[in-house]
Amino acid sequence: MAVRKKIASVTDHGGSLDAARSLFPNAPQPWIDLSTGINPHAYPQPILPADAFTRLPEPGKNAELCRVAGENYGAPSAANVVAAPGTQILLPRVASLIAPGKAGVLGPTYAEHSRAAAIAGHDAAYVRDFDALYDVQLAIVVNPNNPDGRIIERGRLVDLAQHLARKGGLLVVDEAFMDVGPLHESVSADVEGCGAVVLKSFGKFFGLAGVRLGFALAPVRLAEFLGAELGPWAVAGPAVEFGLSGLADRSWQASMRRCLEREAAALDDLLVQNGITVEGGTSLFRFVRTPQAPSLFESLGGAGVLVRRFVDLPDALRIGLPAGKRESERLAGALNGWRPGQQSSCQTGLEPVGSGGRIVS
Secondary structure: OOOOOOOOOOOOOOOOHHHHHHHHHOOOOOEEEEEOOOOOOOOOOOOOOOHHOOOOOOHHHHHHHHHHHHHOOOOOOHEEEEEOOOOHHHHHHHHHHOOOOOOEOOOOOHHHHHHHHHHHHOOOEOOOOOHHHHHEEEEEEEEOOOOOOOOOOOHHHHHHHHHHHHOOOOEEEOOOOOOOOOHHHHHHHHHHOOOEEEEEEEOOOOHHHHHHHHEEEEHHHHHHHHHHHOOOOOOOOOHHHHHHHHHHHHHHHHHHHHHHHHHHHHHHHHHOOOOOOEEEEEOOOOEEEEOOOHHHHHHHHHHHHHHHHEEEEEEEEEEOOOOHHHHHHHHHHHHHOOOOOOOOOOOOOOOOOOOOOOOOO
16 A cells, blocks of 8 residues: 655744734734735625525636736736636645656745645755756745745746756746736746746735635646646635636726835834834835844734744744734834843744745745
């Protein structure tokens, strides 16, 4: 009887209020969760047809969703787009598009890419030097990067993708936060020519993580394979309707980008006023590094404000945007209650996935 390889579980991520309550049982309620990069201003729910819940989605609806997504993201055509119930389910499937070999993940970054590559049979490792990715078979780059917002220029990614394709390899670019990044650096339009696979998250920018909707943009031959593997009805009817509405609403998207930029600037001002220097991020989250990160995490947690800490980067925190005036005021009050130099006594928390600067969302 075949023995299945043990798959490491996901033990470390943002957005876990259960973990926060365990760490800070006396924190005031309700919690303010700033530990994710999810837009706190969700796209307004469209009017959903009753059959979105009562019937399986028609193939034509899925095709329409791929067309609208392709137009929104700048894919070469709808045939280059695969819709899925979130990008998470795509990670090991995309990593399986080539034979197992050496995989490199440009880190520190989202740890699920390394785990997914290992599930697909690759020997996965983190690299800090972009040029080291030329020596692997499967290269993975998060762009803009999570958690520090680092940007890799489009031209460098296209060159790497073409190099890997010539030797039977593959470049995967996770553009989960490109909705709020420099759109001219996206490689969405290049997937057919350079052979890369680009991953797009619907839930982060649209603030609808629970809808579970994501896309892979890929050369047509790979898109067809991924679509066949996912099978019919991969995306639930309500998620299809959310996607069709949000992705076509360019006015809301443009307005939201301006809103997020203003709110990110306001968050920067608040952090600087409290002696915290912002080193990077996107307009959906800010990335700070300070030797006082453990005490800041503990002080905020005790005040019912959850931010993202990293076991492998103990001097770093990622801080999402507060949702409106009330949350901003609570964050300001919590920051005012913290003083640089105070010691942290919090020794328990989320377990690391691994070493080498591995960051998880």
